Amino acid sequence: MSFNPLEQRGIPLDRQLRNWRELNVAPIDPDHCDPYTRCRIITMNGIEVEAIMFSHQMARHCPDLAVKQQLARTRYIEAQQQKAVNWLLPGVSSVLETTIAYEQVAVDLTAWVARMEPDSYLQQAYQFGVLEDFDHLYRYANLYEIIEHRKAEKIVDGLTEVMPGRPTPLHHRAPVDNVREPYDKNTVNPLSRLHALTIMSAEQQTMNFYMNTGPTYMEPIARQLYQEIGLIEEEHVTHYESLVDPGESWWEQLVHHEYNECYLYHSFMQQESDPKVKAIWELHLNMELEHLHIAADLMRRYDGREAAEVCAPSLPNVLTFEPNKGYLRELIANQLDLTTLGTGYVREAHERFEAMQEAIHGGEPAPSDQVLAQHDAMIGGDYRLETEGEHPVPELRSAK
Template sequence: MAFNPLRERGIPLDKQVRDWRELNVMPIDPDHSDPYTRCRIITMNGIEVEAIFFGHQLARHCPSVELKQQLARVRYIEAQQQKAVNWLLPGLASVLETTIAYEQVAVDLTAWVARMEPDPYLRQAYEFGVLEDFDHLYRYANLYEMIEHRKAEKIVDALTEVMPGRPTYLHHRDPMDNVREPYDRNSAAPISKLHALTIMSAEQQTMNFYMNVGPTYMEPIARQLYQEIGMVEEEHVTHYESLVDPGESWWEMLLNHEYNECYLYHSFMETESDPKVKSIWELHLNMELEHLRLAAELFKKHDGRDPEQVLAPELPAPVTFEPNKGFLRDLLATQIDYTTLGTGYVQDAHERFQRMQEAVMGGERPPSEQVIEDNQHKSGEEYRLETDGPHPVPSLRLHR
């Protein structure tokens, strides 16, 4: 049945504040929960963090004290939602285990979005990025085996394969080549706007996470690997945020943010296997319906348009976490040797790319390569999880 969040009534804002007991949610069991439940939690944490960050930026550009106060009330609820969502993660999990789950999100969420994206240019952006997150998962899985003596299959549960993608050392590009062309806000499909916000938010949270947890390790190779991949995540946020049309007004951006939260909470409520977690998705959806209503009123008042002019008349098909093994193997076979040039893509190294490689590498072997060699030496072989047999290794032209 069609669900139009603009026509649904949510919980009144003054009824949404929760006390500490209500926020003290029961975390999931890392040994018995569906790995995709953890992926949904990580995704919604990133979405809520983006909602909070965006709300603060909007407030900093808003001259009206009354508007700042209204935004602050909604933002406080978003902050409570973020705490409830993120605190669903188990304290038993190590930082590295959570990292591997973050990369599983990046792989399977981005792959799903790429498969569903109707715009060829935007789809290429997701296909390009996912091969790099796929390689990050492989590097962290080898670090995990080496320093915690455990295998990543316990975390990803064979839903996501672990094998080399586009090698991480090839992800270091001139910053100007990380900027893409934005969608056109007047002609882009509503789902394209939601996709861009979703992946931007997820990658931003991954960047934030690595920025903060990287130096908490004592092992030099762990600190170095988080530092290297953390810099790639900065590139990825640039890559994805540039897809959003900067011509959208603040009020249109707010409207899109709130609609996207409704879309994702509804999606995960429909697909969640854990009843306790599902109840949180349902509660937050009912909160977000009111946030959307308030954003729609601000949009009508300050933008002078009707929300139906820019939003989908009903929610698209639910965002679904599912295996994407065949899709990823096809990309590995056809796009592993891509890099970027300007706002497009090429298959050969170019002068700016080579200059950046020389500047970043400094003649040294990068941590992302060293971690594989170190694990081979310590464990006897590198770690891979290939559930459908070995994948063919295409030739790489970028390093020539």
């Protein structure tokens, strides 16, 4: 049955405020939860953080006091939602265990979006990025066994394979080559807009997480790996945010943010296996329906347009966390040796790429390669979790 959030009314805003007791949610059990429950939590935390920060940026550019006050009212509820969602994560999990879960999100969320994306240029952007997240998962899994003497299988539960993707040292590119062409807001498929906003928000939260948690480690190799992959996540945010048409008005973007939250809470409510967490998704969906109507009212008043002019007439099929092993193996076989040049993709290691590689690595092994070397020296070989077969890891061919 189709679901149009523009036709649904949620909980009135003046009834959405929660007290401490209501916000004090019980965290999931990391040893017995569905790994994809944890992935949905991490995803929605990123979505809520993006909604909050976008609202702050809009308020900083808005001279109208009444609008700033309305944004503040909704934003405070969004902040409560973010706390409830993120506090579902268990405090007993280490930063590195949470990191591996973050990369499982990046792999299976981006792979699913790439599979479903109707626009070939946008699809290529997701395919390119997911092969790098896939290798990040592999590097962190090796670090996890070095530092905590545990295997990533405990976290990903075999739903996501752990093996090499595009080698992490090759992810460092000239900044100008991380900028893509945006979609056209006048012709874009509404699903593509939701995909772009979702992946941008998730990667942004990963970037923020790494830049803040990386220096909390004492082990030099861990500090170095978080620094390296944190810089790559900055590249990924540049990569994905550039897909969004900058010509969308503030009001249009506000509506898209709220609509996307409705889409994701609705999606996750449909598939959630934990009743306690499902109840939170349902509650937040009913809150977001009202936030969407408030955004639509602001757009009508200040932009002179109806939200229905820029939003899909109904929510698309639910966004689903599920294994993407076959799809990822196909990408590994066909796209592992790609890099970027301008707004496109090439298989040759061009001059700008090689200059960046020399500048960032300085002829020394990257931290991500040092992790593998340390794992080999301490434990023997590298850590992998594969359900079948081995895969060669090709290198970029030199343009010289």
